[in-house]
Amino acid sequence: xxxxxxxxxxxxxxxxxxxxxxxxxxxxxxxxxxxxxxxxxxxxxxxxxxxxxxxxxxxxxxxxxxxxxxxxxxxxxxxxxxxxxxxxxxxxxxxxxxxxxxxxxxxxxxxxxxxxxxxxxxxxxxxxxxxxxxxxxxxxxxxxxxxxxxxxxxxxxxxxxxxxxxxxxxxxxxxxxxxxxxxxxxxxxxxxxxxxxxxxxxxxxxxxxxxxxxxxxxxxxxxxxxxxxxxxxxxxxxxxxxxxxxxxxxxxxxxxxxxxxxxxxxxxxxxxxxxxxxxxxxxxxxxxxxxxxxxxxxxxxxxxxxxxxxxxxxxxxxxxxxxxxxxxxxxxxxxxxxxxxxxxxxxxxxxxxxxxxxxxxxxxxxxxxxxxxxxxxxxxxxxxxxxxxxxxxxxxxxxxxxxxxxxxxxxxxxxxxxxxxxxxxxxxxxxxxxxxxxxxxxxxxxxxxxxxxxxxxxxxxxxxxxxxxxxxxxxxxxxxxxxx
Ligand code: NAD
Numbered sequence: 001x002x003x004x005x006x007x008x009x010x011x012x013x014x015x016x017x018x019x020x021x022x023x024x025x026x027x028x029x030x031x032x033x034x035x036x037x038x039x040x041x042x043x044x045x046x047x048x049x050x051x052x053x054x055x056x057x058x059x060x061x062x063x064x065x066x067x068x069x070x071x072x073x074x075x076x077x078x079x080x081x082x083x084x085x086x087x088x089x090x091x092x093x094x095x096x097x098x099x100x101x102x103x104x105x106x107x108x109x110x111x112x113x114x115x116x117x118x119x120x121x122x123x124x125x126x127x128x129x130x131x132x133x134x135x136x137x138x139x140x141x142x143x144x145x146x147x148x149x150x151x152x153x154x155x156x157x158x159x160x161x162x163x164x165x166x167x168x169x170x171x172x173x174x175x176x177x178x179x180x181x182x183x184x185x186x187x188x189x190x191x192x193x194x195x196x197x198x199x200x201x202x203x204x205x206x207x208x209x210x211x212x213x214x215x216x217x218x219x220x221x222x223x224x225x226x227x228x229x230x231x232x233x234x235x236x237x238x239x240x241x242x243x244x245x246x247x248x249x250x251x252x253x254x255x256x257x258x259x260x261x262x263x264x265x266x267x268x269x270x271x272x273x274x275x276x277x278x279x280x281x282x283x284x285x286x287x288x289x290x291x292x293x294x295x296x297x298x299x300x301x302x303x304x305x306x307x308x309x310x311x312x313x314x315x316x317x318x319x320x321x322x323x324x325x326x327x328x329x330x331x332x333x334x335x336x337x338x339x340x341x342x343x344x345x346x347x348x349x350x351x352x353x354x355x356x357x358x359x360x361x362x363x364x365x366x367x368x369x370x371x372x373x374x375x376x377x378x379x380x381x382x383x384x385x386x387x388x389x390x391x392x393x394x395x396x397x398x399x400x401x402x403x404x405x406x407x408x409x410x411x412x413x414x415x416x417x418x419x420x421x422x423x424x425x426x427x428x429x430x431x432x433x434x435x436x437x438x439x440x441x442x443x444x445x446x447x448x449x450x451x452x453x454x455x456x457x458x459x460x461x462x463x464x465x466x467x468x469x470x471x472x473x474x475x476x477x478x479x480x481x482x483x484x
């Protein structure tokens with residue numbers, strides 16, 4: 001049986017206790033994962049703290065950034081290993097993993113190295129009463145040991161989205177992958193050693209969240225900042241832990257995202273984009289659409305085309321070219337998603353398609369499969385219209401006016417992303433201004449330029465990452481005032 005060990009101070013280390021990694025498509029155990037104890041976490045944070053003042057701390061910027069380019073190149077060289085690990089961890093179709101997770105994950109190291117290289121800081125000349133003046137300039141310095149707490153839904157992409165800027169800014173890191181998806185972090189540790197990243201700069205501790213590895217890490221006094229992606233209630237717990245020692249947090253959390261489809265849209269594009277945003281990664285994308293509002297004249301046609309599209313998505317194994325969708329991540333998550341499927345019906349939804357578990361071949365019947373599901377007929381107050389489900393499902397409602405749909409889509413505790421489908425440029429700009437979210441897509445979804453700000457408003461997040469915005473979190477900005 002494959003063993004996934006924690007990576008502390010440049011070495012893979014054994015653990016006293018182990019837990020199972022189960023593949024979501026057949027329910028089989030594929031690996032044993034070392035569970036990091038409090039003392040393992042302490043060793044990892046201590047190593048990361050020590051590495052701040054070692055060769056990493058004194059390394060010229062160009063050398064550090066070249067090392068991150070080498071990390072990306074080594075990931076590319078081992079592309080198939082990363083793709084296989086990610087497929088085994090999350091069970092999604094190979095084309096998605098090969099076109100999104102792994103290449104974007106590698107790119108995160110290069111993009112942020114380039115950002116750090118090219119961003120300047122401010123400079124002010126100041127008059128003083130003696131006439132000689134003073135100069136002010138700012139410099140950026142690392143915040144220290146960054147705890148990186150990751151979710152399971154796009155494990156490699158979301159982990160590197162934080163590691164890239166954290167390391168480019170000169171911090172050291174202790175990563176806690178999700179207990180569901182430990183495999184790519186272990187591969188990344190091999191990559192760090194292969195390209196010569198100094199010992200202690202990059203550490204991985206595996207385990208669970210509350211009262212376990214995650215909490216040991218976020219409460220460790222030598223952790224200087226915590227960056228987290230995951231559920232909103234976990235983010236709140238982490239924020240409380242960070243209050244001790246007044247450590248900064250960057251929180252990327254849940255969503256209940258709306259797509260708004262106007263009658264003047266390019267219908268083919270709107271259908272293609274909404275099918276993707278509702279069902280990609282089996283609906284387990286924080287930016288995914290669970291509420292769709294369609295202008296009444298095209299409502300019926302839109303629902304019928306979504307139904308046809310959903311019914312063409314065949315569930316299957318990652319490497320099967322016919323596979324349009326993988327399973328959910330775990331039995332526990334499937335139980336949660338199916339409970340929402342039942343709740344939708346109990347609250348009066350019309351099930352347009354799906355609503356249950358698909359028939360699978362005997363070899364796959366132990367996996368966590370669910371049907372892509374579309375509902376109509378619910379009020380905005382229904383449970384499945386308000387709470388994040390994080391499964392392959394959406395509700396489609398008609399609307400009549402722009403004012404109405406703005407109020408309805410904003411009426412939610414989350415504020416992560418929206419997709420607006422219209423060919424009216426003035427309207428799209430108007431909508432972008434009033435939607436209470438961190439990201440608005442017009443006539444697209446999941447199109448990401450990594451230089452742009454990423455994050456959520458309301459209960460979807462605190463802070464922005466991406467491009468220069470990541471520097472705000474991963475560095476201390478220090479002002480130097482020189483009296484002439
Ligand atoms: P989760 O909150 O259950 O777990 C995320 C991580 O936090 C895991 O590594 C977990 O072990 C750890 N954790 C849990 N409790 C902890 C604690 N008390 N202290 C320290 N660590 C703790 O989230 P998940 O189920 O892995 O991911 C799905 C969620 O993530 C969804 O809500 C989704 O919307 C959200 N998400 C948000 C974004 C975004 O960018 N906004 C991106 C992806 C996923």
